[in-house]
Amino acid sequence: MSQELIRLTNLVMEFDGERVLDSINLYINDKEFLTLLGPSGCGKTTTLRVIGGFLTPTSGDVLFDGKRMNEVPAYKRKINTVFQRYALFPHLDVYDNIAFGLRIAKLDEKEIDERVTEMLEIVSLKGFENRKVTSLSGGQQQRVAIARALVNRPKVLLLDEPLGALDLRLRKDMQNELKRIQQAMGITFIYVTHDQEEALTMSDTIVVMDKGKIQQIGKPEDIYNEPKNAFVADFIGESNILDGVMLEDYKVKFFGRTFACVDKGFEKNEPVDVVIRPEDIDIVEADAGHLCGTVTSVTFKGVHYDTIVDFKGFKWLIQTTDFCPEGSYIGIRLNPEDIHIMHKSEYSGMFGDYSSYSAEYDEIADAEGSEDEA
Amino acid sequence: MRRINRIFTVIVFFFLYIPMIILAVASFNKGTDIAVFQGFTFNQYKELFRDSNLLRLLGNSLIIAVISSAVATVLGTVASVGIHSMRGRMRSAVMGLTNIPMTNPDIVTGVSLALLFAFVGVLLRINSVLGFWTLLIAHITFSLPYIILNVMPKLSQMDPDLKEAALDLGCTPVQAFFKVILHEIMPGIISGALMAFTMSLDDFVISYFVTGSGFVTLPVEIYSYTKKPIQPKVYAMFTLIFVTILLLMVAMNLLQARDTSKKLRRKEASR
């Protein structure tokens, strides 16, 4: 699990003088499920294409097993790709699409047949051998694309937003299926997505990217619980982000009050960003709370209510199962482990304020994210 | 409104076909005057197949059309792939070059090539270079843009991932072209080749300026009939050509119609 397979060092990519990737440093272990996560234009697809051999980096190195691979063309790499819009060959049927790579490698037809049949079983497409790929549904095309890549037994499989074109239900099924296939085949998956939920569900390691830079690398839990800056905190889940001052270890001051927290290692009186996840906030009677505010809007979300509360003009999002009617005056309590402290960054002040809250916030974020990356 | 338009369209189509009707009727005419029908006969057709000269001219036209469209198709398809990978000023320069024979009137293209060949003739001290080769060069030249303009859109419509998928699965760039890209752009290549073929077969103006006495195509020969009365077997020949092309087109249309209805049915079945 821990043997290093791919390493990117100081990777820089420029198109027409525009810096798309800015000193990317990353190593990927064997048999790891690694996800590059970020909004459109963050450089995640470019990173994937550099690993796949479709782009040569402007500077920096791509190493496989310690060997420099910068100039090795795609067709000489033991890597295969599942493309965003599948890129199935429309003139070939399902079987011939999957057999394509094996035929290029000039395997004998008997072995090709065995491997294709085996692959068809793995992706549950037995009986579809002679179907035209254009006659398949999106989910079926997706499976063919995966089979076509995996049948070559690559050491690494690259997946570029492979589930982006599927509807929600199918996407969930395919997430489980992909994870199952990855574990069954025991190979490295490098997965690109803008969908944080997908990333959290499937990955061993998540790489959060924005503006051509890596913002944070870590396990899904760590990324969610201990975001490094306001961008990560906002992009992964929902966050209330406040200005605060770290008085000393385990003591942070915001909204004119001092709170106990579990963070340390900051300078004395260092200005910081304070992250409070909306689901961690407990609503109590007004007089029993650390802070008191007025509910300005409530939206039913199924599992919980999205409740917006106005604290001295700063609006927080609270996700709670308790219904508090609009206009009611409530208090909240914060436990030390619910408060997460981050250093100030270029993203400070850009995220985490719900003053312009609308019930469609996540849909809007989705629509932006699903635009094709250049 | 649509009724009026329908009637109007029918009239326009009739207008387009008036000469075909006149030629077809004339091909069965006993007399030699195209304007006076003197009785029905198949004699013109019999005459036609006895006239080795006319058949030879038709053969010349076909040879030029086949060779020129084949050469132009290969050269143009390869060039399209190259142009497709170009960007910015270089691409517009090459496309501008492609558009020269398209926007230049045929007579200017013909005259300019004739002058070029005359110029080369003077340089090489050859009396007349005009003949098969000059005709072939001219036909390839005016055919090339048709290939480019038909293949380029197919290349840009093609999902660029397809080529990368082929490379990803181990194809060299050359293999990727023959195994994937070629299939994708084939409809463009075929329609371009067909256009080049018919343009070449039908061309008179350019051929007229670049052909010598040694090698003459059918349209050029017909032009020389303006000085002498036209032989009715020529009508028979063109009636036959017309019917052949008509049958080919109907067959193609039926095939295509069957193809699309099959596709439609399959689409519905997969739903």
Added chain:
Amino acid sequence: MKRKWLSGPYVLWMVLFTLIPLGVVFYYALTDSMTGEFTLSNLAHIADYWPIFLRSIWLSIIATLICLLIGYPVAYFIAHCKPSTQRLLQMMIMLPMCISFLLRTLAWVALLEDTGIINNFLTSIGLNPLPLIRNNGAVILGMVYNYLPYMILPLFTVLMKIDPRLIEAAEDLGCNSRQVFSRVILPLSVPGIVSGITMVFVPAVSTFYISQKLGSPGTILIGDVIESQFKAAYNPNLGAALSLVLMVLIFVCVGVMNRFTNDEEESMVTL
């Protein structure tokens, strides 16, 4: 990146056989036919041919406008047929183009001649024959007949591509059918109109056969003059000068036409 060199042979070919020939046209236009020395006298001679230039342009403009007026409703009608009918009608428009235009023009002569089909019919029912041929009207008719398909096809292509939802959107926003046409369909078909006009005007203004057969000696066009410089009078230098002026004229006309379309359409033309 090396892929762009694939177009090398093509570019070389086009430079050799379109760019250099145009250079040779320049060379001949600016040299004396006897001595081969530099001279402007060929260009000076062109002044004698101004009336012919003007007549060519005038007749072609009329023919082009008639083509547009006839072609637009027909293209509109075809664009609103079901796809299989569309294909059929499109083929039927192209089909007459497969027959040599020389012969089709001869068929018109047979129809319009003083002793032709129409006049024979008129005299047989006791009417006076009409002067149908050897006038400007006959030349325009010949042009319209020959180049009408070049107007219909680009118009059809553009009209067919108009998204029917745009028309629904316009209706939804309160347009009646006339407003839908004038505010949505017509503006969207401008690129087709421009390319149709170019495709008819350019060959019409440079034609040299139609006027010989359907016109009178008094109505010769500039194409006839150029042809005679090469084939009869044998003064290629004057012919080159005339071609040069014709080319520049067309270049200017097409340039003016293209100013009516914005960059978006231009990219469509160069595709």
